[in-house]
Amino acid sequence: MKRPRIGVFKFASCDGCQLTILNMEEELLDIIELYDIAYFREATDKPLRGEFDLSLVEGSISTDRQRKEVVEIRERSRHLITIGACATSGGVQALRNWASLPAYKKTVYPSPETIEALSTSTPISDHVYVDYELWGCPIDTDALAETLVSFLMGKRPAVPVYSLCMDCKVKAIACLLVSRAEPCLGPITKTGCGVLCPSLDRPCYGCFGPMEGANIESLMELFKKNGLSHKECMLLIDKMNTYAYRKARIEQGL
Ligand code: SF4
Ligand code: SF4
Ligand code: SF4
Structure with a gap:
């Protein structure tokens, strides 16, 4: 062949x-x-x-x-x-x-x-x-x-597109955002890395990019309630996927 x-x-x-x-x-x-x-x-x-x-x-x-x-x-x-x-x-x-x-x-x-x-x-x-x-x-x-x-x-790859939090729960990791108010991007980020950072007690910084339909503003509001400024929230998404996260915000009318 x-x-x-x-x-x-x-x-x-x-x-x-x-x-x-x-x-x-x-x-x-x-x-x-x-x-x-x-x-x-x-x-x-x-x-x-x-x-x-x-x-x-x-x-x-x-x-x-x-x-x-x-x-x-x-x-x-x-x-x-x-x-x-x-x-x-x-x-x-x-x-x-x-x-x-x-x-x-x-x-x-x-x-x-x-x-x-x-x-x-x-x-x-x-x-x-x-x-x-x-x-x-x-x-x-x-x-x-x-x-x-x-x-x-000739088939579509079975690569998951849901949020990192889902796999974090499966691994029974204590949530860094809920338990310690750490600014973790897991709720708006695609899974796929094996929950690498939370497994090592570190918040996710979004290297797998935004999941479809990610409610970015809602997470940012939570970060602000936890004491972050708007600029600090933007710095969290302004990394290797800045263009995708910012485009997603614009599509959400923000
Ligand atoms: S630690 Fe991060 S990825 Fe894990 S459940 Fe909490 S917010 Fe989601
Ligand atoms: S920053 Fe990347 S490697 Fe770390 S948890 Fe988030 S998606 Fe996974
Ligand atoms: S910087 Fe670009 S090429 Fe390098 S590992 Fe990240 S995505 Fe891949």
Whole structure:
């Protein structure tokens, strides 16, 4: 049987989600048997050739060149899946969407005039059609394995989309928000990380992004009752999924 051709592409990102693929020690050999890995610069030096049955795309669109390249990748791909917070919601680099790019460049780089960048960092879905999104910073290996197997079977991946709190309850963790008034983003965040932070006695900071229908304002009102200012509440959501959380607030008319 002809194996589907897979391509792994990178835009503005830290490479962490690509490294997650390489860290799939138990599944990696099976993936190589099932898929023809035709392009993956993090792992091979094969040049970009031909078309792809499935493209996995990491990173946000931050430059004019990337804007053109993602359109070309979409044209070459039968299916396209985004992997990680950068690709699905713009990443931490989208903080500049609410700030001044020249001011950021001047603060960060010794020669800011040499930096070519768009004034915004945006998710892949703002530029081309995306078949499926895998959230997380980085993505979860089980969710990726489920997605790759589901693609071969022609079915939708069984990746949960409910809130982190549901899995936190299943693990019988004492709620940090209720018992200690800690500002945990669990109620508005997608599950998928295995409840990592609350398991380690730390509040969630939302690296899996907003769950569908998240009542962000209600949670912020609770944080304010617990003593946080509006600015402190905004700083909680202004991290790797700032664009998605802020867009969700705007859609809720806030
Ligand atoms: S989502 Fe997180 S881990 Fe993945 S590339 Fe972006 S910054 Fe890195
Ligand atoms: S600790 Fe956080 S994730 Fe867990 S139940 Fe409480 S609010 Fe939800
Ligand atoms: S608990 Fe929240 S911040 Fe921590 S890994 Fe999970 S989704 Fe990310």
